[in-house]
Amino acid sequence: MSDILEIIKRRRSIRKFTAEPVSQEQIQALLEAAMAAPSASNRRPWEFVVINDEKRLEALRARLPFGRYNAPLAIVVCGDMRRAYPAPGRDFWICDCSAAMQNILLAATGMGLGSVWVGIYPIGLLVRAVSSLVNLPEHVIPLGVAYVGHPAETKPPRTQYDASRVHWQEFAPRAPRRRKPWWPFGKGRSKGEGTA
Numbered sequence: 650m651s652d653i654l655e656i657i658k659r660r661r662s663i664r665k666f667t668a669e670p671v672s673q674e675q676i677q678a679l680l681e682a683a684m685a686a687p688s689a690s691n692r693r694p695w696e697f698v699v700i701n702d703e704k705r706l707e708a709l710r711a712r713l714p715f716g717r718y719n720a721p722l723a724i725v726v727c728g729d730m731r732r733a734y735p736a737p738g739r740d741f742w743i744c745d746c747s748a749a750m751q752n753i754l755l756a757a758t759g760m761g762l763g764s765v766w767v768g769i770y771p772i773g774l775l776v777r778a779v780s781s782l783v784n785l786p787e788h789v790i791p792l793g794v795a796y797v798g799h800p801a802e803t804k805p806p807r808t809q810y811d812a813s814r815v816h817w818q819e820f821a822p823r824a825p826r827r828r829k830p831w832w833p834f835g836k837g838r839s840k841g842e843g844t845a
C-alpha cells in the first residue's frame with residue numbers, strides 16, 4: 650500500500666477503461682473502504698448498488714449524459730433517508746455518502762484501478778432516471794455513481810493547492826469600522842470641537 654498522501658494526489662478522474670473486469674475481491678475491498686467512512690453520529694445512512702452486468706451498465710450510461718464511460722463496474726452510492734440524521738441535520742447524509750464515495754475512489758487508486766465520480770443528486774432528472782433503473786424505494790436517494798475499472802488512460806498526480814484559499818484564524822481581517830459622522834453635511838466641525 651502506498652503512502653496515503655501519494656494516493657490522494659494520484660487519484661484522478663479516469664474515463665477510459667480496458668475490458669478487464671474488476672474482481673469480486675476488489676469489489677469487496679472497495680465496499681469495505683466505502684463503509685469505513687465517517688458519518689454524522691455514526692448513522693451510516695448509505696446503501697450501495699453494485700452494477701457489473703453489461704446490459705445494466707449500458708442502460709445506466711444511457712441515462713447519464715455526463716457519465717457515458719466504458720467502465721466494467723459502477724457502484725451507485727445512495728442515501729437512506731430512514732437512517733439519515735433527523736432534521737435539521739438531515740442533509741448530513743450528503744456529507745456521509747460523499748465521504749463513502751471518496752473512500753471508494755481512493756481505495757480504487759490504491760489498488761491500481763481507475764475511477765470517476767459521476768454526480769446524480771441533486772439533479773432531479775438524474776435522481777429519477779437512476780432510481781427507476783435500479784429500483785430504489787422512495788426513501789433511498791442516489792448521490793452519485795463511482796465508475797471503476799482498469800485504466801486505459803493515465804493522468805499525472807497533482808494537487809490544486811492554492812494558498813489564496815487558505816485563511817488563518819478567520820476568513821479575512823475585518824475592515825476597520827467607519828464611525829458614522831455626526832455632522833451629515835460633508836466636512837464640518839468634529840464632535841467636541843469649539844465647545845470649550
Ligand SMILES: Cc1cc2nc3c(=O)[nH]c(=O)nc-3n(C[C@H](O)[C@H](O)[C@H](O)COP(=O)(O)O)c2cc1C
Nearest residue numbers: 660661662663664715716765766767768769793804
Ligand atoms: C459531485 C461531483 C460530480 C461529478 N460529476 C461528474 C460527471 O457527471 N461526469 C464526469 O465525467 N465527471 C464528474 N465529476 C468529476 C469531476 O469532473 C473531476 O473530479 C474534476 O474535473 C477534477 O478532476 P480530477 O478528479 O481528475 O481531479 C464529478 C465530481 C464530483 C465531485
